Amino acid sequence: MSVDHSQNIIEVKNVSFSYGEKDVLKNITLNVHKGDYLGIVGPNGGGKTTLVKIMLGLLKPTSGKIFLFGQDIQKFSYWSKVGYIPQKAVNFDTNFPITVKEVVNMGRIGKRGLFHSLTDSDHAIVKKSLEQVDMWDLRNKIIGDLSGGQQQRVFIAKALAGQPEVIFLDEPTIGVDIKTQEEFYGLLKKLNQELHLTLILVSHDIDVITHETTEMACINQTLIYDSNPKDFIKNDGLKKLYGAQVRLILHNH
Amino acid sequence: MLEIFQYGFIVRGLEAGFIIAVIAPLIGIFLVLRRYSLIADTLAHVSLAGIAFGLILKLNPMITALVSTVISSISIEKLRSSKKVYGESALAIFLSGSLALAIVLISIAHGFRVDLFNYLFGSIVTVKQSDVYMIGVLGAIVIALLIAFYKELVYVTFDEESAKVSGIPTKFINTLLIILTALTVSLAIPVVGVLLISALIVIPVVAALQLKKSFKQTIIYSEIISIFSVISGIFVSFYLNLSTGGTIVLITLVIFFLTFLMKQKTD
Numbered sequence: 001m002s003v004d005h006s007q008n009i010i011e012v013k014n015v016s017f018s019y020g021e022k023d024v025l026k027n028i029t030l031n032v033h034k035g036d037y038l039g040i041v042g043p044n045g046g047g048k049t050t051l052v053k054i055m056l057g058l059l060k061p062t063s064g065k066i067f068l069f070g071q072d073i074q075k076f077s078y079w080s081k082v083g084y085i086p087q088k089a090v091n092f093d094t095n096f097p098i099t100v101k102e103v104v105n106m107g108r109i110g111k112r113g114l115f116h117s118l119t120d121s122d123h124a125i126v127k128k129s130l131e132q133v134d135m136w137d138l139r140n141k142i143i144g145d146l147s148g149g150q151q152q153r154v155f156i157a158k159a160l161a162g163q164p165e166v167i168f169l170d171e172p173t174i175g176v177d178i179k180t181q182e183e184f185y186g187l188l189k190k191l192n193q194e195l196h197l198t199l200i201l202v203s204h205d206i207d208v209i210t211h212e213t214t215e216m217a218c219i220n221q222t223l224i225y226d227s228n229p230k231d232f233i234k235n236d237g238l239k240k241l242y243g244a245q246v247r248l249i250l251h252n253h
Numbered sequence: 254m255l256e257i258f259q260y261g262f263i264v265r266g267l268e269a270g271f272i273i274a275v276i277a278p279l280i281g282i283f284l285v286l287r288r289y290s291l292i293a294d295t296l297a298h299v300s301l302a303g304i305a306f307g308l309i310l311k312l313n314p315m316i317t318a319l320v321s322t323v324i325s326s327i328s329i330e331k332l333r334s335s336k337k338v339y340g341e342s343a344l345a346i347f348l349s350g351s352l353a354l355a356i357v358l359i360s361i362a363h364g365f366r367v368d369l370f371n372y373l374f375g376s377i378v379t380v381k382q383s384d385v386y387m388i389g390v391l392g393a394i395v396i397a398l399l400i401a402f403y404k405e406l407v408y409v410t411f412d413e414e415s416a417k418v419s420g421i422p423t424k425f426i427n428t429l430l431i432i433l434t435a436l437t438v439s440l441a442i443p444v445v446g447v448l449l450i451s452a453l454i455v456i457p458v459v460a461a462l463q464l465k466k467s468f469k470q471t472i473i474y475s476e477i478i479s480i481f482s483v484i485s486g487i488f489v490s491f492y493l494n495l496s497t498g499g500t501i502v503l504i505t506l507v508i509f510f511l512t513f514l515m516k517q518k519t520d
Contacts, residue, residue: 056418079420086414096286096411097462097471106408110419115401142465162419 007034008070009166009198010055015064017050024050028064028223032166032200032215037192039209039216039229040202046220048202049087052168055200056084069165080111083159083167087174094144100154101139104130107161129160133187149180156187166198167191173208185212257491266377266444266487266497268385272392273441273453274483278475279399280437281458282468283430286410292329292431293451295344296438299325299351301447303439304372305358314372315384318442319391322435325351330431334424375446375498377487388440395433395440402429407468444483445498456505457482463512478508 010032017025025047032038042048053059055066057073066073069081107129108122118126130136133153138146143154152172159167169188173181189212191197203209209216209229216229257263284290303321307314325347332343359369371379399406408416409426417423434454441450461475486501493500 058414058417077420079418082418084415084418086412092412093286095462095465097466097468098407098411099467102407102468103411105404106411106415107419109404109408109416110421112404114405114422117404140467142467145465 005033005035008032009034009036009068010200011065011067012051012055013065013067015051015054015061015066017047017054017059017062023221025054025061025219026222028219030217030223030226032198034165035192035196035198037188037199037212037214038201039213040200040219041204041206041209041216042219042224044204048204048219049170051219052170052200052202056082056168080162081165083107083162083164085155085159085167085169085172087170092143096144098143099140100130100135100143100146101126103143103154104139104157104161107158110162125163126157126161129157130154132160133157147180148176149184152176152180152184153187156191160191164197166200168200168202170202171204172201173203173205181208188212257488262378262380263487263491265380265382265385267484269380269388270377270444270483270487270501271480272388273437273444274480275476276392276395276437277441277453278457278461278479279396279472280430280434281454282472282475283406283410284434285455285458285462290451290455291341291344291348292326292434293438293454295329295348295351296322296326296435297442297447297450298348298355300439300442300450301372302351302355302358304369304442304447305355305362308368309358309362313383315387315439315442319436319439321351322439323432326431326435327428330428334427371446372442373447374496375442375444375449375501377444377497380443384443391436391440395436398429398433402426406430445501449498449502452502452505453479453483456502456509460505460509460512463509463516465516478505482508 008031010030012028012030015025015028016023028051040048040051050059054061055068057066057076068076069078071078104126105118105122108118108126112118112122127136130139133156135150135153135157138150143151146154155172173184176184185208188199188201192199192214199213201209201213211229213229215227217226218224281293284293300318300322303318304314306312306321307317310317329343329347332338332346333340338346368379370376405416405421405426408419408421409423413423416426437454438450441453445453457475457479458471460478461471464471464474466474482501482504486504487497489495489504490497490500
């Protein structure tokens with residue numbers, strides 16, 4: 001199956017955002033195409049998370065427009081096409097009394113709607129999602145008892161269970177060791193290449209973004225770079241993003 | 254037949270107590286996990302002002318308590334979600350404000366001190382047959398709404414942002430939860446009293462949480478703890494001539510300490 005990469009899934013048009021007097025984002029224009037694996041990178045406090053929250057309708061831009069699947073976000077109603085793994089998913093309350101399967105069931109709730117309980121087909125989809133991330137065997141474990149890497153897989157399964165077309169991940173590997181991170185990014189690559197899911201990965205880790213993603217957007221209040229990660233290094237993008245003193249240390253795998 | 258069942262008030266107390274014991278942890282689990290435990294206490298103080306109004310105007314104090322807590326619960330949620338006031342500050346304002354109002358009302362109308370004592374600390378003697386019917390009907394409504402919106406409540410409690418992105422009307426769910434809390438608080442007044450309601454809503458859930466089970470199992474364990482505490486509390490307080498509300502809450506606390514110790518051992 002080939003993917004039509006020219007189709008726009010998300011259009012960000014001249015979006016600005018400010019908290020009171022303080023400008024967080026200025027005049028951002030960005031397109032996400034079907035099948036893209038977009039990395040959004042930038043310094044802490046540069047507005048990455050704010051941009052994602054605006055793209056998800058959690059924050060309203062001060063000016064500018066967002067279109068999701070061709071529809072103005074104000075009127076957008078197909079939220080089941082969108083999966084979201086927030087920063088908080090990584091540092092959630094580990095005492096929360098909930099099993100792996102109960103968490104992944106939540107991925108189906110948006111599809112089902114009010115007053116409808118989950119059906120057999122929902123449970124089949126939950127099972128398949130857990131199998132895709134190799135977590136079905138641990139379905140009855142309390143999520144707080146799992147390792148950080150296993151918890152991440154559960155949140156991926158929860159997003160997959162909603163059968164979305166695009167998944168947003170906000171700093172998904174904070175507090176996870178390098179080996180687990182590599183496994184995790186391997187899983188994301190598989191989802192992008194085999195299931196043709198559009199992924200939007202937010203990270204402060206420029207190394208991860210340049211190695212893993214197919215598109216890249218650098219945000220520090222304004223959109224500094226928006227293209228191919230391979231050209232980013234060639235074009236001295238880092239200097240523009242972080243200032244002149246920074247050097248990129250490449251890890252050759 | 255046991256001597257205890259010959260007294261009408263005991264039977265009414267057990268009926269009302271059982272219903273309250275069933276509802277309290279169902280609400281409590283969502284409040285505790287959302288760090289909202291104090292809202293129950295705030296609404297209990299609001300209900301005291303409502304009761305004072307009821308006693309002055311010679312209306313059923315449970316109904317005036319119900320109206321005042323529901324109105325306040327909606328106002329607290331509005332104030333909190335406006336983000337102009339911190340969540341805890343909103344609670345502190347309502348807690349102290351309504352207590353002040355209650356005290357002023359009580360000082361205006363002298364002469365209902367005995368009644369008030371019963372409402373403060375709970376006394377099943379005050380449970381009338383009409384109260385049992387009201388607790389039954391409203392209790393059934395609370396349970397029906399909790400079942401109808403169960404999966405949305407769980408999702409919003411676990412991760413409000415993701416719930417919002419997946420299209421769940423989070424504002425509505427938040428308002429629903431706080432109104433149901435207001436209803437539960439008002440209904441529980443005759444059994445455990447204003448000052449101890451939040452204990453019945455919070456402690457059985459915190460005890461069950463120590464067991465580290467799934468969401469559904471945590472609800473079942475907190476139900477068992479709550480029902481056992483209320484029923485045994487009514488019996489013990491009757492035979493030993495103790496305060497009903499106080500006895501019930503002390504029993505929940507003993508169970509909490511037991512589960513807490515069990516957890517320490519397994520950790």
